[in-house]
Amino acid sequence: MQVIKYVFQPHGDDRGQLVSLEEFKDIPFRIKRVYYMYDTGQGVTRGYHAHKSLQQILVCIHGSCKILLDNGTEKKVVPLEKPYEGLYVSNNMWREMFDFSPGAVLMVLASALYDESDYIRDYDEFLAFIKDAQDVISDEGEK
Ligand code: T46
Numbered sequence: 751m752q753v754i755k756y757v758f759q760p761h762g763d764d765r766g767q768l769v770s771l772e773e774f775k776d777i778p779f780r781i782k783r784v785y786y787m788y789d790t791g792q793g794v795t796r797g798y799h800a801h802k803s804l805q806q807i808l809v810c811i812h813g814s815c816k817i818l819l820d821n822g823t824e825k826k827v828v829p830l831e832k833p834y835e836g837l838y839v840s841n842n843m844w845r846e847m848f849d850f851s852p853g854a855v856l857m858v859l860a861s862a863l864y865d866e867s868d869y870i871r872d873y874d875e876f877l878a879f880i881k882d883a884q885d886v887i888s889d890e891g892e893k
Pocket of ligand 1: 783785787796797798806845847858864
Protein backbone atom coordinates (compact mmCIF):
# COMPACT_ATOMS: atom_id res chain seq x y z
CA MET A 751 0.00 0.00 0.00
CA GLN A 752 1.35 3.39 -0.98
CA VAL A 753 1.15 6.01 1.78
CA ILE A 754 1.00 9.56 0.43
CA LYS A 755 2.30 12.13 2.86
CA TYR A 756 2.59 15.77 1.83
CA VAL A 757 5.23 18.03 3.30
CA PHE A 758 3.89 21.58 3.14
CA GLN A 759 6.05 24.66 2.81
CA PRO A 760 6.31 26.57 6.10
CA HIS A 761 6.85 30.31 5.69
CA GLY A 762 9.05 30.96 8.66
CA ASP A 763 10.69 34.10 9.92
CA ASP A 764 11.75 35.42 13.30
CA ARG A 765 8.08 35.66 14.34
CA GLY A 766 7.44 31.93 13.86
CA GLN A 767 5.89 29.70 11.20
CA LEU A 768 2.91 29.92 8.86
CA VAL A 769 1.57 27.21 6.55
CA SER A 770 -0.89 28.03 3.77
CA LEU A 771 -2.91 25.33 1.98
CA GLU A 772 -4.53 26.05 -1.38
CA GLU A 773 -6.77 23.71 -3.34
CA PHE A 774 -5.17 22.14 -6.45
CA LYS A 775 -1.79 23.59 -5.42
CA ASP A 776 -0.96 22.10 -2.03
CA ILE A 777 -4.09 19.91 -1.84
CA PRO A 778 -5.00 17.64 -4.79
CA PHE A 779 -8.75 18.34 -4.69
CA ARG A 780 -11.25 21.17 -4.24
CA ILE A 781 -11.59 21.79 -0.48
CA LYS A 782 -15.31 21.68 0.31
CA ARG A 783 -15.08 21.27 4.10
CA VAL A 784 -12.66 21.68 6.99
CA TYR A 785 -13.17 20.11 10.40
CA TYR A 786 -10.93 19.37 13.34
CA MET A 787 -10.96 17.33 16.51
CA TYR A 788 -9.47 18.32 19.84
CA ASP A 789 -9.80 17.35 23.52
CA THR A 790 -9.52 13.72 22.43
CA GLY A 791 -9.34 11.57 25.56
CA GLN A 792 -6.35 9.40 26.35
CA GLY A 793 -6.67 5.90 24.91
CA VAL A 794 -9.51 6.93 22.58
CA THR A 795 -9.68 5.58 19.01
CA ARG A 796 -11.91 7.40 16.51
CA GLY A 797 -12.86 6.60 12.93
CA TYR A 798 -13.60 2.90 12.37
CA HIS A 799 -15.05 3.59 8.94
CA ALA A 800 -14.28 4.10 5.26
CA HIS A 801 -15.76 6.45 2.68
CA LYS A 802 -17.24 5.50 -0.66
CA SER A 803 -16.00 8.62 -2.46
CA LEU A 804 -14.58 11.19 -0.01
CA GLN A 805 -10.90 12.16 -0.24
CA GLN A 806 -9.21 13.88 2.67
CA ILE A 807 -5.92 15.29 3.93
CA LEU A 808 -5.26 14.90 7.66
CA VAL A 809 -2.93 17.36 9.39
CA CYS A 810 -2.11 17.13 13.09
CA ILE A 811 -1.66 20.87 13.59
CA HIS A 812 -0.83 20.51 17.28
CA GLY A 813 0.63 17.53 19.13
CA SER A 814 0.65 14.10 17.54
CA CYS A 815 -1.53 11.12 16.74
CA LYS A 816 -1.41 7.94 14.67
CA ILE A 817 -3.56 6.92 11.73
CA LEU A 818 -4.22 3.31 10.80
CA LEU A 819 -4.93 2.89 7.09
CA ASP A 820 -6.41 -0.38 5.86
CA ASN A 821 -7.21 -1.04 2.18
CA GLY A 822 -8.75 -4.43 2.91
CA THR A 823 -5.60 -6.41 2.19
CA GLU A 824 -2.87 -4.37 3.87
CA LYS A 825 -2.71 -2.17 6.97
CA LYS A 826 -0.26 0.63 7.77
CA VAL A 827 0.11 2.87 10.80
CA VAL A 828 1.24 6.40 9.96
CA PRO A 829 2.36 8.78 12.71
CA LEU A 830 1.38 12.44 12.28
CA GLU A 831 3.71 14.57 14.35
CA LYS A 832 4.39 17.77 12.42
CA PRO A 833 2.03 20.67 11.68
CA TYR A 834 3.48 20.89 8.14
CA GLU A 835 2.76 17.25 7.18
CA GLY A 836 -0.48 16.05 5.60
CA LEU A 837 -1.63 12.48 5.11
CA TYR A 838 -3.74 11.79 2.04
CA VAL A 839 -6.59 9.37 2.78
CA SER A 840 -8.41 8.17 -0.32
CA ASN A 841 -11.89 6.78 -0.59
CA ASN A 842 -12.25 3.00 -0.09
CA MET A 843 -9.80 3.13 2.82
CA TRP A 844 -10.67 2.04 6.36
CA ARG A 845 -9.21 4.50 8.91
CA GLU A 846 -8.72 4.65 12.65
CA MET A 847 -7.14 7.57 14.53
CA PHE A 848 -5.53 6.87 17.88
CA ASP A 849 -2.70 7.62 20.29
CA PHE A 850 -3.56 11.32 20.48
CA SER A 851 -1.09 13.28 22.61
CA PRO A 852 -2.58 15.61 25.25
CA GLY A 853 -3.80 18.77 23.49
CA ALA A 854 -3.54 17.26 20.00
CA VAL A 855 -5.57 18.95 17.27
CA LEU A 856 -6.25 16.91 14.13
CA MET A 857 -7.46 19.04 11.22
CA VAL A 858 -9.05 17.46 8.16
CA LEU A 859 -9.48 18.99 4.68
CA ALA A 860 -12.24 17.18 2.82
CA SER A 861 -13.28 17.01 -0.84
CA ALA A 862 -17.03 17.01 -0.12
CA LEU A 863 -19.64 18.29 2.29
CA TYR A 864 -20.70 16.07 5.18
CA ASP A 865 -22.81 13.18 3.91
CA GLU A 866 -23.60 10.27 6.22
CA SER A 867 -24.55 8.08 3.21
CA ASP A 868 -20.90 8.18 2.05
CA TYR A 869 -19.76 6.35 5.23
CA ILE A 870 -19.20 2.59 5.52
CA ARG A 871 -19.15 1.95 9.25
CA ASP A 872 -19.22 -1.86 9.21
CA TYR A 873 -15.92 -3.63 8.43
CA ASP A 874 -17.48 -6.61 6.60
CA GLU A 875 -19.54 -4.20 4.50
CA PHE A 876 -16.29 -2.34 3.69
CA LEU A 877 -14.62 -5.58 2.49
CA ALA A 878 -17.66 -6.41 0.33
CA PHE A 879 -17.75 -2.84 -1.05
CA ILE A 880 -14.11 -2.84 -2.17
CA LYS A 881 -14.44 -6.36 -3.61
CA ASP A 882 -17.41 -5.17 -5.73
CA ALA A 883 -15.40 -2.12 -6.84
CA GLN A 884 -12.43 -4.34 -7.83
CA ASP A 885 -14.76 -6.74 -9.70
CA VAL A 886 -16.16 -3.82 -11.73
CA ILE A 887 -12.60 -2.68 -12.60
CA SER A 888 -11.51 -6.19 -13.72
CA ASP A 889 -14.76 -6.70 -15.72
CA GLU A 890 -14.09 -3.41 -17.53
CA GLY A 891 -10.49 -4.53 -18.20
CA GLU A 892 -11.76 -7.71 -19.90
CA LYS A 893 -14.09 -5.80 -22.27
C1 T46 B 1 -13.07 10.78 8.86
C2 T46 B 1 -12.25 10.91 10.09
C3 T46 B 1 -10.80 11.21 9.81
C4 T46 B 1 -20.69 16.52 11.37
O1 T46 B 1 -21.81 16.94 11.73
N1 T46 B 1 -20.05 17.09 10.32
C5 T46 B 1 -18.83 16.68 9.90
O2 T46 B 1 -18.30 17.25 8.92
C6 T46 B 1 -18.20 15.60 10.58
C7 T46 B 1 -16.84 15.11 10.13
C8 T46 B 1 -18.85 15.04 11.64
N2 T46 B 1 -20.07 15.49 12.03
C9 T46 B 1 -20.72 14.89 13.20
C10 T46 B 1 -21.17 13.46 13.01
C11 T46 B 1 -21.03 12.86 14.37
O3 T46 B 1 -22.20 13.10 15.12
O4 T46 B 1 -19.77 14.86 14.25
C12 T46 B 1 -19.90 13.67 15.00
C13 T46 B 1 -18.57 12.92 15.07
O5 T46 B 1 -18.28 12.39 13.77
P1 T46 B 1 -17.57 10.96 13.56
O6 T46 B 1 -18.00 10.03 14.62
O7 T46 B 1 -17.81 10.54 12.15
O8 T46 B 1 -16.02 11.34 13.78
P2 T46 B 1 -14.73 10.46 13.55
O9 T46 B 1 -13.63 11.16 14.26
O10 T46 B 1 -14.95 9.03 13.84
O11 T46 B 1 -14.45 10.56 11.95
C14 T46 B 1 -14.14 11.81 11.35
C15 T46 B 1 -14.94 11.98 10.04
O12 T46 B 1 -16.33 11.80 10.32
C16 T46 B 1 -14.53 11.01 8.97
O13 T46 B 1 -15.06 11.42 7.73
O14 T46 B 1 -12.58 10.33 7.85
O15 T46 B 1 -12.75 11.87 11.04
